Amino acid sequence: MIRLLLxxxxxxxxxxxxxxxxxxxxxxxxAEASTSTEAVRLALEHRPDIAVLDLEMPPADGLRAAEQIRAELPTRVVLVTRHARPGVLRRALAAGVRGFVPKTTPAARLAEIIRDVAAGRRYVDPDIAASALTEGDCPLTERELEVLRASRTGASISEIAAQVHLAPGTVRNYLSAAMTKLGAGSRHAAAHRAWEEGWI
Amino acid sequence: MIRLLLxxxxxxxxxxxxxxxxxxxxxxxxAEASTSTEAVRLALEHRPDIAVLDLEMPPADGLRAAEQIRAELPTRVVLVTRHARPGVLRRALAAGVRGFVPKTTPAARLAEIIRDVAAGRRYVDPDIAASALTEGDCPLTERELEVLRASRTGASISEIAAQVHLAPGTVRNYLSAAMTKLGAGSRHAAAHRAWEEGWI
DNA sequence: GCGCCCAGATGACAAATGTCACCAGACCGG
DNA sequence: CCGGTCTGGTGACATTTGTCATCTGGGCGC
Structure with missing residues (x-):
């Protein structure tokens, strides 16, 4: 019997x-959890064989939860996601996730994938894997990603500066660098681009 | 026995x-459909009692499918959505949808809701209904919505102008008006805001 | 016809944004 | 200790953006 956390x-x-x-x-x-923190808590409490985590989950995303669970337990993690973007897969594998399942996968496959992972195998969606291999890695630094994330709501430079605790000029520099790297004409275009690629 | 299209x-x-x-x-x-057009086609073919449609569905969204199904059949439509925004509920009710269920609803409720709708009653998520009633209607004109939609990808004024076939100055005027109405400091903030409200 | 309104356009102006060159600490291998 | 590198910051400058007043031409009631 395979015990699951969902x-x-x-x-x-x-x-x-x-x-x-x-x-x-x-x-x-x-066990069932509706937040990433609850997922970690319940994983520690129930010690399931497999944790099936949605990637898009407040307050920290499923990836963080996966990292924390893996740090404490032998539980294997299967990530489920709606926007299966190559960059995310890359990060997920780096975090030691054993299964990566986009929500476009037929429902009937899920149980098989879980059994595979429980048996020690890995599962990665073939399409995503292919594009992750052909696409380049994220060229942005951690700081650049941070300011891009903060600009997604349409905030001004000074608002972003306040959010990330940097001087406005510094924020402009990071944004400028990010825009150059992404070939975007404005930080908003850059943020959009980075999101599409799965980097933020 | 209640017959469903999903x-x-x-x-x-x-x-x-x-x-x-x-x-x-x-x-x-x-019947099961994975696109809005397929949903309409299968509804006509199978004539289900209830059609349970996801709102976020290519190529046209679930709302369009709901309208088309309702125009041809006595089938009742239940809309399921992830981003349950007041503006969307408003449009859904206008389209004659009988049930409006955000994905935050407990799974156990869904079957009850479907039975209710099949019995001729309506179901609307109470939280969304409340905010739809307290919130004002969309204050933006069709043109303003159009330019806001075009600015969601971070495009520049001239790019937006090319997309909507207007002069750049005119685009700026519409954006300016929209920003004033929404109390936003930039068109990107305005677009974000309008999206959150379900207006674009 | 006349006045009225409205969508679209224009131009002037101030503020925000993006670009660039450069400075100041901190950190690190040698 | 020294040079190299990285993060954070500053100031000057050109562009883009947002604001506002104003113009134009077409529809429409009368």
Missing amino acids: ADDEDLVRGALTALLELEEDLVVV | ADDEDLVRGALTALLELEEDLVVV
Whole structure:
């Protein structure tokens, strides 16, 4: 019997996935979480064999939760995501995630993937893997990513500066560098671009 | 026995919802669609009692599909959405949708909601309904919405002008008006705001 | 016809933004 | 200790953006 932790912030989806997986006789959902922090807490408490985490989850994303779980437990992590972007896959694998499943995967496959991972194998969506291999790595520094993230809501330079605790001029420099690297004409275009690539 | 059409572009979610609903003895999923056009086609073919449509679905969104289904069939439509924004609810009700369910709804409620709708009642998520009632309607004109939509990717004024076939100065005027109405300091902030409200 | 309104356009102006060159500490290998 | 490198910061400058007053031409009631 494979014991599962299921985390997804959308109750409807999480509940539906539970229903789907409980149909399998060798799988049992022992805990459900709706936030990344709750996922970590419940993982420590229940020590499941596999943690199935949604990537898009407040307050920290599923990747952070995966890292924390992996740091403490032998639990294997399967990440499920809507926007399966190459950059995310790269980060996920670096974090030691054992399965990477976009939500475009047929539902019937999920149980098989979980069994594979439980058996020690890895699963990575073939399409994403292919594009991750052909695409270049993220050229941006951590700081550049930070200011780009902060500019996604349309904030002004000074607002971004306040958010990231930097001087406005410095923020402009980072943004300028990021824009050059991404070939964008404005920080907003750069932020959009970086998001599409899965870098923020 | 209530016959259902289920449409969601994410196979995993759609399959999981099918599993969830098939657990109910009085519900049966007679067709599954992964695009809005397929949803309309299958609805005409199978004439289900209820169509459960995801709002976020290519190529046209679930709202369009709902309108088309309603125009041809007595089928009742339940919309499921991730970003349950007041403006969207407003448009959905105007399109004759009978149920409006954000994905934050507990999974166990979905079957009840479907039975309610099948029985002729309506269901609207209480939280969204409340904010839709307290919030004002979209104050933006069609043109203002158009230029805001075009600016979402971070395009420059001249690029937007080319997209919407207007002079750059005119685009600036519309953007300026939109920013004033939304209390935003830049068009990017305004676009973000308008998106959050469900207006674009 | 006449006046009125409205979408679209223009031009002038101030403020915000992006570019660039350069400075000051901190940190590190040698 | 020294030079190299990295992060953070500053100031000058050209462009872009946002604001506002104003113009133009077409529809429309009368």
